[in-house]
Amino acid sequence: MSIGAKLKEAREKQGLSLKDLQEKTKIRSKYLAALENEEYELIPGEAYVKVFIKGYADYLNLDGAQLVNKYNQVKEMERKEQEKEEEETIIENEKNEKNSSILHNKVFLSLIVVLLVLLVVGFVVYNVFLLNDSKNEVNNIADKNYNIDITADKKEIESEDELETYVIVDNDYNEVEEVSSQTVNSFNHRPVQDETVSKNLDSKKKIIKLLVIDRTWLEIVVDNKKIFTGILDKGEVKEYSGNDKLSLTIGNAAGVKVEVDGQDLGPWGRKGEVVKKEIKF
Incomplete structure (x- = not known):
């Protein structure tokens, strides 16, 4: 029963x-x-x-x-049954992830194969059509330049006016170079403005430290606001700060000590005894 x-x-x-x-x-x-x-x-x-x-x-x-x-x-x-269910769930998830990974790898490999095929086709098209056209165009330009060079060899500068034209162009180029250098130097020497960052520091508040010395159930309320409800194991430590008070409901009175400004308080009862305590901040 x-x-x-x-x-x-x-x-x-x-x-x-x-x-x-x-x-x-x-x-x-x-x-x-x-x-x-x-x-x-x-x-x-x-x-x-x-x-x-x-x-x-x-x-x-x-x-x-x-x-x-x-x-x-x-x-x-119940705990063992839950652990068994969780373990079965983990195994099932790992199996699904493995299948998903295999499918992802297959898709990735298929994409790589498609890209390689497209690259090969593109390379063939380039070599067969575009490269031949480019060679023909280069040959035509070379033939034209050869004819121009032959004509240019026969031409001579007949007056000083033509020479002055070349000199003016050269001077203009130097002037542009000089202005560009001044602009770059001016840009490189621009002052950098410093920035100041100010920080506001919060004032320190009193800290209340809870030391669990034996497994116990606890309900913790800070400034009339419930912060925690549940089981804490031996060795766990909790720290809280507030403006008014910290209220405790302890399911095992022998399981909790409190430290306030270096002063130890508690435990407040025997093992298994339920007590309530309030501590001011």
């Missing part, structure tokens, strides 16, 4: 309602119903689930420790 079924059967045999048990055990009726229906996700944290199971079972004269052990076994089986 499941945990929830045992609790419900024992309650009904004793003629008790959930409201009656709420008054006796100080556990809210909605959490008692969640235990009977095995809807453990409705209870805020693993530590609370175990505490509620034991308290509920002990009040009904059941073996609370035995039911807690059974709950641990159930959770361990």
Whole structure:
């Protein structure tokens, strides 16, 4: 018989309602119903689930420790099943990625082959058609230049006016060269303007450090804003700063110490005890 079924059967045999048990055990009726229906996700944290199971079972004269052990076994089986499903999912994803990679490589190789074929065709077309045309054009130009050179050899400069024309062109070229050099030098010597960057430093705030010395469930609220809810393992460290206060709900009072300005606070209770604390910034 499941945990929830045992609790419900024992309650009904004793003629008790959930409201009656709420008054006796100080556990809210909605959490008692969640235990009977095995809807453990409705209870805020693993530590609370175990505490509620034991308290509920002990009040009904059941073996609370035995039911807690059974709950641990159930959770361990669920964890192994989840790990198995995750491992199968990873294997399936790796298989899909491998198939996708093979397909991608095939497409890539096909593209390379197509490009090589196009390059070969282009090279053949260039050599057969364009290169022949270019050779013919070069030969024609060479023939024309040869005829011009023969004519030019026979020409002589007949007056000083033609010589002056060549000198003027040469002077203009030198002048252009000189102006270009001045422009380049002017550009290279342009001043570079420095830039100043200013930074505003934030003022330091008080830091509250949480040191987990034993596995525990925690709810952390900073300045009335919930920051964290869940399980922390031994050795984990959390640091927080704020403007008003830090509020803690600790499922295992012996599992947390606090350091404020070098001062150590806590632990505030015994192992498995639930406590609430507020610390000012």
